[in-house]
Amino acid sequence: MAESIPSDATPAHDDHHHEEPSFASKYIFSTDHKMIAMQYMFTGMAMALIGGFMAYVFRMQLAFPGIDVPGYGLVTPANYNSLVTNHGTIMIFWVAMPVLIAAFGNFLIPLMCGCDDMVFPRINRLSYQIFLLSAIVLLGSFFVQGGGFGGAWTAYPPLSAKAEYSLTPLGSSIWLIAVALEFVAFLLGGINFVTTAMNARAPGMKLYDIPMVVWMIVIASILFMVSVGPLIAGAIMLLFDQVLGTAFYDPDRGGDPILWQHLFWFFGHPEVYVVLLPAVGITAEIITVFSRKKLFAYKTVLHTAIGTGVLSFTVWAHHQFIAGIDPRMAHVFTLTTLLISIPIAEMMFVYIATLYGGSIRLTTPMLWALAFIGEFLIGGVTGIFLGASGSDIYLHDTYFVLAHFHYTFYPIAIIGTMAGVTFWFPKMFGRHMNENLGKIHFWGSIIPFNFIFIPLFVLGLGGQHRRVFDYTNFPDLSLPWMQEFRVIATVALLVMLGFQILFLYNFFQSIFKGRKAERNPWNSNTLEWTTESPPPHGNWPELPTVYRGPYEYSVPGRDKDYWPQNEPV
């Protein structure tokens, strides 16, 4: 198979120049996977700050309607729509995807598979450049006439298709273009992840010796590739409806708005698993290291991940139960949706079984990993209520849905990312983060998180609809207890955002002044810990050979409780 790789596959650093590289070759045109990973991570972090700021602005408006929001000013209805739309878009496409898949994928796949770089380093570079362009295009949409797109991140037509409905003639088209560019970037990245993990592994590394996080990123990349086609086709039709006056989604002229919902969710539901699986993989790495135990049922986790991926293509219409889909199909999609909870629950049980009887060390990454399991379970269980079409009729489009998906996406995008960043930080920057500050930040994020979204579950059950700018216009929805709950959620959000400043301080202070990290500070088995911290260009002076699987912890009869993959018997 190796001979079928085109010439682009030659390692980028064949010609070892040892003079200091220029700024452009080090940052703008670098093909080093670690540099690209860092660029994805820092771009994702910057976008997370923007997305978090948007959440702050619209939560302030909801808790204290009509307030002059400090740092933003008065929120108009159009601003509000634009803020919620772009908060969702940014947090999913410009935070969760670049950090969990692109940053961790780029950093970990070559290091964990024991190769010197991605197989297509230049495509990798192109992927980041297009991603950066997409972020700039999206942010640019706020400064055009009419402001940023305000038709919700799902962009349902006819609202999104006609400027007279959305009131954002340019913003909606620019939003579509930015999303399309972002997808191009991730398709290019995904090709690299799959090819590198399948073709460029260290000698001796068999398929079942691949660390779980690499498998998860590979499966996620394949899911993304297979699901994104319909959405790109749909997005082009929507763009045509917006700018050329076609009527694919216009019911007055024979189009069908439900078609967009099918095209969007055929991508949109697998997308949940695209970001979930890397977070699940990161958790697997961390809980094995910090419970000093072998991953319970490696093959089961792998096979359930593949099973989840396949099933995720059969559940999309559970987002559309009351959109007017055929009721017979609602039965089918209820069934498949309830089925998909089985493999996910199985993974969670495997993780709990891994923890059982281990010598658990509650380091900061481990706390995050445990929180991922606990919080994601709440997200998963509340999904059952929404997946069953009968109860969804009542709960659809309420804050119950919103709280449910924040209980899935927050564990994925924030908890999973924090787990990964705190775990691999010594390898990324060669220094340790401050453990105490890390733990304070952990509790300061997790407790307010629950205080934000548990009240929103209750409000949702009380009938509070989503996407309402000011509830004082609705007497049923502005009862005193409801307004109090909104204030609790907003205050909790402010507390949570405040603790992120502590994280940023810890992160940047540790990069420059943290305690120096040795090669393998956590006594871990996987290959990335066998090279220097941070790894040099090319990763290893001599590429490693693999002798065993990645999770041989506490093997009886050995003095050390870990057994690196590259250590000969």
Next chain:
Amino acid sequence: MSEEAHGTSNYIKIWAILVVLLVLSVLGPMLGIQAVTLITAFGIAVVKAYMVAKKFMHISEAPKFITYLMVTCLVFMLLFVAGSAPDVFKSEGDNWKKTASWQYMPPEADHGAENH
């Protein structure tokens, strides 16, 4: 060199077959018989797509898993069509209207029905 020449002649041969099939697919529907129209229009299109994928897109020479990947994509496409067909085909874009609930609404309410 000879292998390359052989490859090119093969491409031309396939192209010629595709042209003949194209002519058939244009002539077939002219007969006006429904069965013949279906076979010549859609049946030949499938054959042509298969030949293009196999020979021009080199599926026949690629590793086996590429074929599996293509078939998987095809399966997902059929799945998508099957899942969305009850809503999108034959509905004339009307499924989003909750006609069943209209009997409970005041008669003078405007539901946009006059457009159809």
